Amino acid sequence: MTAPVLLALFLAAVQEPVDILITGGTIVTMDGDMRVVEGGAVAIRGREITAVLSPQDPLPQARQTIHAEGHLVIPGLVNAHGHAAMTLLRGIADDLSLLEWLQNYIFPAESKNVSPEFVYWGTMLAAVEMALGGTTTYADMYYFEEEVARATETVGIRGVLGQSVIGFPAPDYKTPEEALAGAEAFIERFKDHPLIVPSVAPHALYTTPLDIVRKAHALAVKHGVPLQIHAVEPPEENDQMIEKLGKGTIHALDDAGILTKETILHHAIWLSDEDIARIQKGGASTSHNPESNMKTASGLSPVPELLSAGISVGLGTDGAASNNNLDMFEEMDSAAKLHKIMRKDSTAMPAKTVFTMATIGGAKALGLGERIGSLEAGKLADIVLIDIREPSLTPLYDVYSHLVYAIKGSHVDTVLVNGRVIVQGGRVLTVNTEEILEKARAIQEKIIESLEK
Ligand SMILES: [Zn+2]
Structure with a gap:
């Protein structure tokens, strides 16, 4: 030429x-x-x-x-942790201890109501709430994740969607082995989707056997997708793990080779200096969920220490039932102020650091730092x-x-x-919000009825 x-x-x-x-x-x-x-x-x-x-x-x-x-x-803001469909349980019970709240309200309501329809409409509600609040990417871990994907795509936001794997019968899969197979099928189906990043989500080490978490991690590595897990959220988790496995959660995950760049540790509250060094060395990331952690009185993640170790930390709302909204601006405000009061140091977690967590930091934590944030x-x-x-x-x-x-x-x-x-x-612009609100109210009626039986 x-x-x-x-x-x-x-x-x-x-x-x-x-x-x-x-x-x-x-x-x-x-x-x-x-x-x-x-x-x-x-x-x-x-x-x-x-x-x-x-x-x-x-x-x-x-x-x-x-x-x-x-x-x-x-x-667009990145909500690094949540359970979208739990919008339908927003405000069903508050002001209880974490275990009482879970065992007497959330688990019964879920076991009687979580179906593909519940997940689809709950996620539609969440996705609309998030879109209106400026969240363009969110991470999810729940059941019937294909329904989560369908709703996310319909509203038109981006989702890092984790098919749950848990050590007891769940609404979608009766055994963790079935859930692992379901997670792999989900990953294969959505691998090249323009909005959905499929992911595998073993619930936590205190609910899911280590061997199953190891298999979930192998799946994440094989397909190059994120693994999401709740890690050291309740104050008693480390003691339980020491009793069961002879070591705390982070130590056990490290010894099993799970703290790699694929892995995002949600909450990451009860960390020793040694745990932080293990996370840093392995290349895993964490999510910080201050409003949920305050509401369930779980504790406070040592975010400044994680950040100074060079670990990617995202910001999340967690599910709407423990927040009780999905507003990332409120979450940022809480994150900035909570660390200040807990440390009695008003220079802790400055605004720029917090906004970084809600954007590029969260993107990196979810393995999307090259594409968004x-x-x-x-x-x-x-x-x-x-x-x-x-x-x-x-x-x-x-x-x-x-x-x-x-x-x-x-x-x-x-x-x-x-x-x-x-x-x-x-x-x-993408969906009829009024229809979604009507569906949510109708499902609420069913939930109330189911709990009266
Ligand atoms: Zn959670």
Whole structure:
């Protein structure tokens, strides 16, 4: 090809209009330099961001322009831990000890009600709540995970969805061996899906035999997918494990070769310095769920120590029954303040650190750090616009301060996932929200009846 032909091809490529151009907002990129671009633009083609432009850069032609003056433009939030369908159990019982709450309310309600229909509608409700609150990726561990995937895809958000494996009969599989086979089929079915990252989720070491957790881990490694597990959440877990296995949870997982980069340890509360060193060495990550941990009085994860050891830590809401909402902005606010009061140190967990956990930190913890979590050319276009022309958000001195301490999920205006607008003007475009609320209320009636029997 001659030079003029190459030049013509180059110009054609440059001039090819982008699909969406977001202009005029304050772009909080969360890239390696933590750039904040005032009045810049984000260009999107297909599912990907093609450029983050400064105000002086020429703007490309665009098929659609989203005018973002007066808005913050941030990476979609990553909710690193939860059980989406438990929205249907929101507020069913509160203010009880963790074990009383689980054994007398949650487990009976689940054993009598969890069905594919329950999981589908509970997840629809959760996915709509999360989308409206600016969460574009969430991690889940529950039952009938194919229904979770169906609902997640219908609403149009991204899910790292873990098929549960547990050491006693569950609503979907009667034995852990069947659950492992089900998890593998689920992984194979959703491996190349544009929104779903399949995952395997042994519930916890105190509910699932170590050998089963080891097999689940082998599955995760074989398919290159995340393994999710609750780890040292209840204060008594380590003592139980020492009695059963002769060592604490993290020590046992390490000796079994499970603390690899595939593994995310949810909660990770009761950690010794040695445990933190084991997690760091193995390459596993953790999720921090401060509101659930406060509500169930489980304890507080040593997040500053995990972060200074270089471990990826995501932020999560946990299930709605122990929170009781899925608002990541509230979760950030709680995370920042809880560590301050517990350490009597108001410099602990600054806003920028907390916002990192809710975006790129969570993305890395879930093995998606190369694809999402920041606004950069080549990353997937998961983007949230927040209208800051509000009394409660005026004036603005520092974007991270606002994002952690002032903004609520209800301030979210527009949400894109994979370059597709799924929330606009604070309304979900992909599904009929009213229908979902009606279904949820109808299922609530059934749950109440089932518990009276
Ligand atoms: Zn959980």
